[in-house]
Amino acid sequence: MNWGEITVDALRTSFGVTAAAYALAAIGLNLQFGFTGLMNFGHIASLAAGAYGVAIPLEEGAPLWLALLCGLAASIVVSLFLGLPALRLRLDYLAIATIAGGEILRLILRSRWAEPVTQGVYGIQQFSDSFFDLNPYPTGPTDRIGIGDFSYDGRSLWVMTVCWSLVIIGTLVVWMLIKSPWGRAIKAVREDEYAARSLGKNVFFLRMQSFTIGGVFGALAGMLLAFDRNVNPDFYLVVFTFLIYAVMLLGGAGTILGPIVGAILYWFMFEWLDGFVLSSIQDGWYGEALEESDAGPIRFVLLGLGLVLLIVFRPQGIFGKKEEVLLSDS
Amino acid sequence: MTRSSVAVPDSSPAPDLSSVASAPGASKPDPILCVKQFRKSFGAFTAADVDYLEIQRHAITALIGPNGAGKTTLFNLITGFETADQGSCLFNEHEISNLRNWQIARKGIVRTFQHTRALTKLTVLENMLLAAPRQYGEKLLRSCGWKWRGQDASNTGKAMDLLDRFSLAHMADEYAGTLSGGQRKLLEMARALMAEPELIMLDEPLAGVNPVLGEAILEHIKDVCAGGTTVLFVEHDMPAVQAISDWVVCMAEGIVIAEGTHAEVGQNPLVLEAYLGGSVPRGTVSVSDSESESQTSAEEPEPAASQATSGNQKQQES
Ligand SMILES: Nc1ncnc2c1ncn2[C@@H]1O[C@H](COP(=O)(O)OP(=O)(O)OP(=O)(O)O)[C@@H](O)[C@H]1O
Ligand SMILES: [Mg+2]
Numbered sequence: 001m002n003w004g005e006i007t008v009d010a011l012r013t014s015f016g017v018t019a020a021a022y023a024l025a026a027i028g029l030n031l032q033f034g035f036t037g038l039m040n041f042g043h044i045a046s047l048a049a050g051a052y053g054v055a056i057p058l059e060e061g062a063p064l065w066l067a068l069l070c071g072l073a074a075s076i077v078v079s080l081f082l083g084l085p086a087l088r089l090r091l092d093y094l095a096i097a098t099i100a101g102g103e104i105l106r107l108i109l110r111s112r113w114a115e116p117v118t119q120g121v122y123g124i125q126q127f128s129d130s131f132f133d134l135n136p137y138p139t140g141p142t143d144r145i146g147i148g149d150f151s152y153d154g155r156s157l158w159v160m161t162v163c164w165s166l167v168i169i170g171t172l173v174v175w176m177l178i179k180s181p182w183g184r185a186i187k188a189v190r191e192d193e194y195a196a197r198s199l200g201k202n203v204f205f206l207r208m209q210s211f212t213i214g215g216v217f218g219a220l221a222g223m224l225l226a227f228d229r230n231v232n233p234d235f236y237l238v239v240f241t242f243l244i245y246a247v248m249l250l251g252g253a254g255t256i257l258g259p260i261v262g263a264i265l266y267w268f269m270f271e272w273l274d275g276f277v278l279s280s281i282q283d284g285w286y287g288e289a290l291e292e293s294d295a296g297p298i299r300f301v302l303l304g305l306g307l308v309l310l311i312v313f314r315p316q317g318i319f320g321k322k323e324e325v326l327l328s329d330s
Numbered sequence: 331m332t333r334s335s336v337a338v339p340d341s342s343p344a345p346d347l348s349s350v351a352s353a354p355g356a357s358k359p360d361p362i363l364c365v366k367q368f369r370k371s372f373g374a375f376t377a378a379d380v381d382y383l384e385i386q387r388h389a390i391t392a393l394i395g396p397n398g399a400g401k402t403t404l405f406n407l408i409t410g411f412e413t414a415d416q417g418s419c420l421f422n423e424h425e426i427s428n429l430r431n432w433q434i435a436r437k438g439i440v441r442t443f444q445h446t447r448a449l450t451k452l453t454v455l456e457n458m459l460l461a462a463p464r465q466y467g468e469k470l471l472r473s474c475g476w477k478w479r480g481q482d483a484s485n486t487g488k489a490m491d492l493l494d495r496f497s498l499a500h501m502a503d504e505y506a507g508t509l510s511g512g513q514r515k516l517l518e519m520a521r522a523l524m525a526e527p528e529l530i531m532l533d534e535p536l537a538g539v540n541p542v543l544g545e546a547i548l549e550h551i552k553d554v555c556a557g558g559t560t561v562l563f564v565e566h567d568m569p570a571v572q573a574i575s576d577w578v579v580c581m582a583e584g585i586v587i588a589e590g591t592h593a594e595v596g597q598n599p600l601v602l603e604a605y606l607g608g609s610v611p612r613g614t615v616s617v618s619d620s621e622s623e624s625q626t627s628a629e630e631p632e633p634a635a636s637q638a639t640s641g642n643q644k645q646q647e648s
Contacts, residue, residue, distance in 0.1 A: 173474070180473035181465045181482065188449050188460050195447035198409065199461045199525055200435035209470050324451050324505070 001283055006275035008149045014268035017156055017228045020163035021221040023263035026248040027170045028217025033245075034254035035178060036210040037190030039095040041241055042082060042102030043218050048236040049074040050219025051226035052109060056117060058127040064134075068223070075219030078105065079212040087207045102238055110233035123232030131227045132158065159228045166220055167260060175256045177213075186210050246307060252317025254324070261318050269306055273299040347386060347577055352590025355382035362387040362529055362560050363439075368407050368417035368427075370400075378403040379584045380417075385529070390551065390561040392571040394595075395581035396605050401564045402444050404581070405533055409441045410434045421529070436463075438528030442535065444564070446514040450507030454498055457506050457517060458489035461524040489524060495550060496520045497543065512539045519547070523554060530554065532563040536570055548574050580604065 013019065025047060032038040053074030057067040078101075086097035109118045118124070137145060137154030144151040152160065177183050186206050188196040193203045225235075243266075251262025278295040280286070290298070316322055350356050361384035368380045378400040385391050393401050406412040408419055410431035419427040426434050435441075440461075449457050462485040467478025493499040496516040501509065509517060519535055535551070536544045544567075552574055555561050565571050571578060571592060578595040580588040582604035588595050595601055 176474050177470075181459070181467035181478055182470055182473035184452070184456055184460050185468055187452055187456075191449035191451055192447045194411065194443070195449055196460075197411075197430075197432045198435055198441055198443070198447070199521070200432050200440075200463070201460075202432050 001276075001279045005149065006272060006279065009275050010268045010272035012150055012152070013271035014264045015160070015164075016152070016267070017159045017163060017224070019263045019267040020160055020167060021225045021228075022244060022247050022266070023167045023260050024163060024170060024224070025218050025221035025244045026251070026259035026263055027167065027174060028214035028221070029244050030214075030248050030253060030255075030259050031174055031177075031210055031217070032214035034248065034258070035174075035183065035190060036186045036207060036214075037091070038087075038207060038211055038214075039091060040098045040211065040214070041095050041238065042098030042100075042105075043214075043244055044236045044238060044241045045078055045082065045098075045102040045105045046075045046215040046218030047222030047225065047240075048102075048105055048109060048233075049078040049215075050222030051231045051236075052118060052124075053219065054223045055124040055127050055226055055231045058130060059124055064130040067130075071219055071223050072216060075215045075222075076212055079215035080208075083208050083211045087204060087211060099238055102236070102241065106233055106236045109236070118233070121233060123230055125230045127231075128227040134158075156228070159224055163221075163224045166224075170217055170220075171256060171260060178256065182206075249317055250307070250310060252320030255317065255319040258317055258319045265318065270299070270303055273302045273306075277302070347389065347591070350386075350577075352588075352594040354586045354589050356384070356589055358384045358386040360387045361385060362422060363408070363562075364420040364423075365404075365408065366418045366420070368404070368419060369415045370403055370407055370412055371415055376584050378407060378581075380404060380581075380586055383579065383586055383589075385560065385562055386577060387560050388555065388558065389576040390555050390563070390574050391577045391579060392575035392592075393562060393564045393579050393581065394566070394568075394571060395587075398583075399581040399604075400584040401581055402533055403584070405441055405531055405564065408434075409439055409531065411441075435525070435527075439531065440522045440525045440527035440529075441531035442515075442518045442522050442533055444533040444537070446511070446518050448506040448509060448514040448517055450505060452506055453503050454493065454506050454509070454517060455486065455489055455502040457521050458493060458524050459485055461521045462488075463526050485524075492520045492523055497546075512543070515539055516543070516547070519550075523559075527559060529560045529562065532561070534564050534566065536565060536567050544570065 025043065028046065029040065029043050032040045032043070050071045053071035054067045057070045058064070062070070082098055082101040086094045086101070089097060108114055110121050112120060114120065132139075132155065135154060135158040137143075137157050139154040143154050145154060145157050146152055178187075185196065185201050186209075188199075188201065189203050189206050196203055196206075229235075247262040247266045248259055249262070250266050251258030251260065274295065277298050278292065281290050281292055281295055310317075314320075316324060346359065350358055363383075363385040365380050365383040367382070368378060369376065370378045393404070395401050403412065407414050407417075407427075410426070410429055410433070414427055417427065418425055421434075421437060421439060424437075426437060426439075429437070449460070452460065459482065462481075465478065465485075466481050467473045472478060490499060490502065493502055496519065498509075498513060498516055498520065501513070506514070506517060515535065515538055519532060522530055522532070532551075535547060539547060548570055551561055551563070563575075575592060578588075578590060578592050579586055580595055580598070580601045582600075587600045587604060588598040590598070
């Protein structure tokens with residue numbers, strides 16, 4: 001077993017495009033769930049809105065800036081569609097309504113009659129040229145940038161650069177919002193909406209604002225994932241929302257740096273376990289009991305175990321404050 | 331108008347209620363609030379059915395009545411936390427029964443809750459700052475930037491003044507969730523005052539507060555009123571009601587059964603009948619006496635008044 005290689009591989013993934021996109025999506029979810037207390041189980045719908053919103057205009061030949069605006073607009077429309085009815089409900093219904101809303105959007109996107117626009121189950125490919133035209137890094141087949149094995153090809157590095165920059169900007173924006181009186185008001189809404197109302201806060205409006213801004217962060221993450229890969233409706237399954245939840249809870253819901261740390265840590269653990277399980281099988285640690293094809297499921301089992309242990313021993317996440325968890329909501 | 335200045339002249343312009351008839355629905359010289367035919371039913375049960383009630387401006391009005399009389403329900407109706415089945419409510423001659431609860435709060439009616447609603451994961455100071463009215467940085471677009479900082483700083487000064495008066499200043503940076511039940515009651519009242527209401531509605535401000543602090547709170551309530559805020563409060567502690575209220579309204583089974591000064595209401599046979607035992611609102615006990623009474627254990631059989639108080643304390647702990 002090559003421990004060094006496993007670790008470097010894991011490190012590479014933990015700073016890669018996927019981790020960056022999850023961090024960005026988790027920033028949005030953290031604003032909604034961590035700070036405002038909105039149980040949004042359909043966050044993936046915002047990613048889908050961003051991805052399709054940017055991919056469809058680009059396919060039709062629109063310039064990049066216009067496509068980006070379309071992606072943001074699409075996510076705002078989706079947030080309004082989900083939020084306007086659902087945020088008037090009691091908060092536990094919000095969870096159900098957002099799951100349903102997310103699924104409905106996905107089913108529409110992959111439906112036959114939407115095929116002329118969304119290309120249905122096939123998804124949209126090869127639309128991101130105008131994004132990669134801006135890439136300043138060399139993209140030759142042998143060009144790799146980094147130190148030794150901790151290196152990326154120019155294409156990935158370009159997406160990563162944009163994505164991590166957005167993560168940093170997003171973190172600063174959220175930090176500024178949360179420290180402001182507006183942030184105090186949404187935290188009050190999270191704690192006790194009736195108390196907030198008795199002090200003259202428009203709870204519905206505050207929730208709507210937070211929900212929409214969170215959705216915009218989700219859309220940005222969706223766009224960057226779309227540039228990096230393709231757009232396919234089955235990427236936007238409800239389960240992926242829960243991966244974003246895992247990332248956010250790992251770092252600590254309701255903390256400023258939680259999403260970043262959570263994303264890096266999550267993907268490090270994920271990739272490290274993957275490498276570890278695979279090479280331990282190859283080294284014959286378990287004799288005939290396990291084959292290489294078992295590695296995939298086992299790493300998920302171990303990852304799940306890790307998350308459970310985290311919840312038991314550090315329920316507030318890496319960055320959360322223990323006191324906050326101990327305060328009961330009675 | 332600031333209420334944070336500690337020195338308030340004792341010579342408040344006492345509202346003249348002597349000419350007002352002590353009968354339910356009596357009209358007052360200068361009503362701030364006027365409730366007409368307000369009714370709320372839960373299923374077949376009518377929790378509140380108030381024919382006509384005026385609340386005098388700049389006065390301290392106490393709302394009393396046995397448990398389940400509909401006092402909290404009336405509070406909820408006035409502040410928009412329940413929608414009335416019918417009826418209207420005029421605040422400064424403007425209809426408010428069609429407004430949402432937060433709009434009513436912005437109009438100047440701020441209430442506290444019988445079961446305290448502290449924002450547990452905000453600090454005590456944040457709880458206070460939240461309540462400040464007309465905050466510049468509460469609009470999303472203005473919250474980015476630094477322009478709200480000046481206002482926030484002056485609000486902080488005011489909040490600390492108020493916390494100081496309610497003996498909570500040393501807890502300013504603690505989470506509100508770490509406060510005891512009585513401290514939460516204090517915080518909620520301080521927070522409501524921070525909102526600079528024109529009419530403050532306190533639902534059992536003394537429940538669970540120790541007698542010494544209770545007496546201080548009564549003084550605060552008087553100061554608040556002297557500072558120009560109208561006070562409407564629900565309280566089961568009769569000596570406290572006697573000590574500070576200019577006017578007493580008594581409800582039973584959802585209906586206003588009596589109105590008048592404390593002495594008048596205390597002698598009203600309907601009121602005595604409404605309270606089991608009929609001995610409660612006589613008001614012969616001095617404040618300190620009865621407060622040491624209510625401090626005794628809740629299990630002991632007590633006169634109805636302190637039974638009511640301790641009953642409420644129990645409710646709050648559940
Ligand atoms: N949401 C509700 N659903 C059903 N019944 C209710 C509801 N709220 C209040 N009630 C009923 O209305 C009646 C009046 O309740 P309310 O809370 O107004 O009493 P109260 O005068 O404040 O009593 P206390 O002194 O114990 O606080 C009670 O009998 C109660 O059971
Ligand atoms: Mg009550």
